[in-house]
Amino acid sequence: MRKNRKSSIRAAALLSAxxxxxxxxxxxxxxxxxxxDTGLSAQTETxxxxxxxxxxxxxxxxxxxxxxxxxxxPAEFLWAIEDQEDMTVEEFEEYALEYKLPAQYVQRxxxxxxxxxxxxxxxxxxxRDDLTRHSYNWDxxxxxxxxxxxxxxxxxxxxxxxxxxxxxxxxDIDWEAVKADGVDYAxxxxxxxxxxxxxxxxxxxxxxxxxxxxxxxxxxGVYFYSQAINPREAxxxxxxxxxxxxxxxxxxxxxxxxxxxxxxxxRTNGMSxxxxxxxxxxxxxxxxxxxxxxMLYSYSKFLIEKMDLSQLEEFDLWMAQYYHVPFFPYNFxxxxxxxxxxxxxxxxxxxxxxxFLDYQPTTPAQ
Numbered sequence: 130m131r132k133n134r135k136s137s138i139r140a141a142a143l144l145s146a147x148x149x150x151x152x153x154x155x156x157x158x159x160x161x162x163x164x165x166d167t168g169l170s171a172q173t174e175t176x177x178x179x180x181x182x183x184x185x186x187x188x189x190x191x192x193x194x195x196x197x198x199x200x201x202x203p204a205e206f207l208w209a210i211e212d213q214e215d216m217t218v219e220e221f222e223e224y225a226l227e228y229k230l231p232a233q234y235v236q237r238x239x240x241x242x243x244x245x246x247x248x249x250x251x252x253x254x255x256x257r258d259d260l261t262r263h264s265y266n267w268d269x270x271x272x273x274x275x276x277x278x279x280x281x282x283x284x285x286x287x288x289x290x291x292x293x294x295x296x297x298x299x300x301d302i303d304w305e306a307v308k309a310d311g312v313d314y315a316x317x318x319x320x321x322x323x324x325x326x327x328x329x330x331x332x333x334x335x336x337x338x339x340x341x342x343x344x345x346x347x348x349x350g351v352y353f354y355s356q357a358i359n360p361r362e363a364x365x366x367x368x369x370x371x372x373x374x375x376x377x378x379x380x381x382x383x384x385x386x387x388x389x390x391x392x393x394x395x396r397t398n399g400m401s402x403x404x405x406x407x408x409x410x411x412x413x414x415x416x417x418x419x420x421x422x423x424m425l426y427s428y429s430k431f432l433i434e435k436m437d438l439s440q441l442e443e444f445d446l447w448m449a450q451y452y453h454v455p456f457f458p459y460n461f462x463x464x465x466x467x468x469x470x471x472x473x474x475x476x477x478x479x480x481x482x483x484x485f486l487d488y489q490p491t492t493p494a495q
């Protein structure tokens with residue numbers, strides 16, 4: 130099997146949408162004309178990130194309304210503001226400190242900084258103006274309270290596809306049941322590098338997952354969890370992936386998974402921003418040069434603090450952020466929104482993702 134013989138994710142994703150939603154969409158080139166022909170709107174203007182702030186003021190009724198999404202917003206805070214009509218952003222930030230409001234709740238009203246909890250205070254990281262912005266409008270985001278699943282609905286049509294990602298930690302997966310539960314796409318962990326000694330391993334369930342998923346008709350991509358500490362090691366990881374992906378048909382990209390060190394024993398502990406950026410570039414470029422679609426994965430705080438995204442914009446991005454409504458203004462194609470999702474055929478929790486339908490991987494050389 131030729132390594133470049135891959136299914137078009139764009140056509141396949143919309144085939145799923147047709148089956149699920151009876152929506153006669155067909156994906157072609159992502160020009161405005163092609164999108165118009167399919168019924169997809171070409172988003173040419175970046176929507177306002179924050180619809181709750183006007184002229185520097187926040188309406189108290191909006192604070193109260195959004196608080197319903199977050200169980201940890203203390204009642205004492207809502208009592209303290211109930212007699213007010215509005216407040217400035219600066220006043221809201223003072224309330225946040227006083228009442229220890231959840232960071233993701235605070236983030237809903239802050240659009241020029243990323244907001245992270247840091248002990249008893251908050252860390253504010255400015256949003257960069259030099260990075261390409263996405264054009265998603267989160268007013269279109271829906272949440273199923275019963276299943277916990279999210280969707281992105283525009284003009285009564287789903288514009289996103291449900292994707293899971295799995296590894297040996299999910300055990301022996303019943304892929305027929307997974308498929309029957311509405312999962313048409315999955316990322317499968319191919320391997321990983323050990324976080325102390327740095328040895329490279331194949332995921333124990335990799336070949337089984339690839340085989341069983343294919344038999345069930347689930348389109349797959351693969352990911353590699355990196356602990357590379359320099360570009361040479363990243364290239365070594367990429368070559369390991371290329372060796373083991375040969376012969377398998379992919380409907381999703383090869384993904385480089387880079388995450389922060391969980392403690393001082395991790396070999397990547399203390400790695401500089403430039404080194405992390407160089408490592409990611411080396412892996413992704415090696416995969417791309419081999420003719421495969423490639424993607425970068427990490428969680429939002431690592432992407433913001435520990436990488437220079439301006440050097441990586443040529444690669445597609447899969448962003449993890451377990452928020453009720455995401456805040457990540459920069460361009461990304463897949464959002465991982467939960468790590469405890471429930472899918473038939475899988476015992477225990479599984480990562481849940483939305484892949485947006487205007488995503489089209491680069492076409493590999495034939």
